[in-house]
Amino acid sequence: MRHVRHAFAWLGGITFIVICLVVVAGFVVRTRMVPQLERNIFVTHSPSTDTPQTYGAPYHIVSIDSHGRSLQAWTVDAGADTPALLLFHGNGQTIHDFAQVQAYLFHHHVSSMSFDYSGFGASTGKPTIQNLNQDAKAAWGAFARWAGSARPKFVIGYSLGTGAVLHNVDAFVPQPLGVVVYGAFSSAKKLVQYISPRMPVWLVTIMPDLWDNVEAAQTLREPLLVLAGMDDTNVPPSMGRRIALFAEAGNSHSAFVLIPDVGHGGIVDHIGSVWPSILAFVHKLTAPEIKQSTQPVIPAPSTDPMSSTPATDN
Numbered sequence: 001m002r003h004v005r006h007a008f009a010w011l012g013g014i015t016f017i018v019i020c021l022v023v024v025a026g027f028v029v030r031t032r033m034v035p036q037l038e039r040n041i042f043v044t045h046s047p048s049t050d051t052p053q054t055y056g057a058p059y060h061i062v063s064i065d066s067h068g069r070s071l072q073a074w075t076v077d078a079g080a081d082t083p084a085l086l087l088f089h090g091n092g093q094t095i096h097d098f099a100q101v102q103a104y105l106f107h108h109h110v111s112s113m114s115f116d117y118s119g120f121g122a123s124t125g126k127p128t129i130q131n132l133n134q135d136a137k138a139a140w141g142a143f144a145r146w147a148g149s150a151r152p153k154f155v156i157g158y159s160l161g162t163g164a165v166l167h168n169v170d171a172f173v174p175q176p177l178g179v180v181v182y183g184a185f186s187s188a189k190k191l192v193q194y195i196s197p198r199m200p201v202w203l204v205t206i207m208p209d210l211w212d213n214v215e216a217a218q219t220l221r222e223p224l225l226v227l228a229g230m231d232d233t234n235v236p237p238s239m240g241r242r243i244a245l246f247a248e249a250g251n252s253h254s255a256f257v258l259i260p261d262v263g264h265g266g267i268v269d270h271i272g273s274v275w276p277s278i279l280a281f282v283h284k285l286t287a288p289e290i291k292q293s294t295q296p297v298i299p300a301p302s303t304d305p306m307s308s309t310p311a312t313d314n
Helices: 002-041 095-107 129-147 160-166 188-195 201-206 213-218 237-250 271-286
Strands: 059-066 069-076 084-088 111-115 153-158 178-182 224-229 255-259 307-311
Touching: 059 111, 059 129, 069 095, 069 129, 084 095, 084 129, 084 160, 095 111, 095 271, 111 129, 129 153, 129 160, 153 160, 153 271, 160 178, 160 213, 178 271, 213 237, 224 237, 224 271, 237 255, 255 271
Parallel strands: 084 111, 084 153, 153 178, 178 224, 224 255
Antiparallel strands: 059 069, 059 307, 069 111
């Protein structure tokens, strides 16, 4: 029996060592995978050169400091008594891609700020998950100072931006009145699996899940509006529905809206189809707080402590 016990003890020791080696190997692989994924995932430029002024809306160019990196941002002020939205764009986009959206909001009496993440567009630094998380908080701080204490504040994330929004919104001060996401993925890992269904199971298993939006939605305190295009082939609408399901459990004002005949880019390509639902959500939450203006107001020169320059298109 003593030999048997020694044999089992020896096997147990070997098993423990093997498990430790597997865990260490997995950690090393995961650590090396993140920079590789970041290099392959992020597309930081766009061919668009539009500005809000292209569509008849005056705007200011703003510089936001994010841990020593300079983020380019645009503000469009529709008046002191209007709601204000902070816009997080998608991968392969810059603030130029949301120029028409900002003009649309201006003409519907809603103020907005858009910005480029680190390494995107004219912003400095490198595009990494850590930097984007820092950028989200820095941008919200700048946005809140610009919007002022009286205006109801909302945050909107599209595609890539949904991860940055949902994983950092709890740290925003003051808290937004509501959160909107369009083309949201349930988690980064699930999205990779959807895009690359032939990826080896072992690789999927050890892959780090950089952003898990379903998990983030479970602790969200603010009302969440999740929108998805019915024809979205980049991110299946079922992912957005799952996010909304978990958000609704914690906040009854959360909802899921499926928009027909619209794809992944609908938030910028089909503004008239997507944004009415967003504006309805905004006005529903702001109605008790502010009286909507009937005409947009041309903003006076900015006195915000951020670096801000009136912009004109040549």
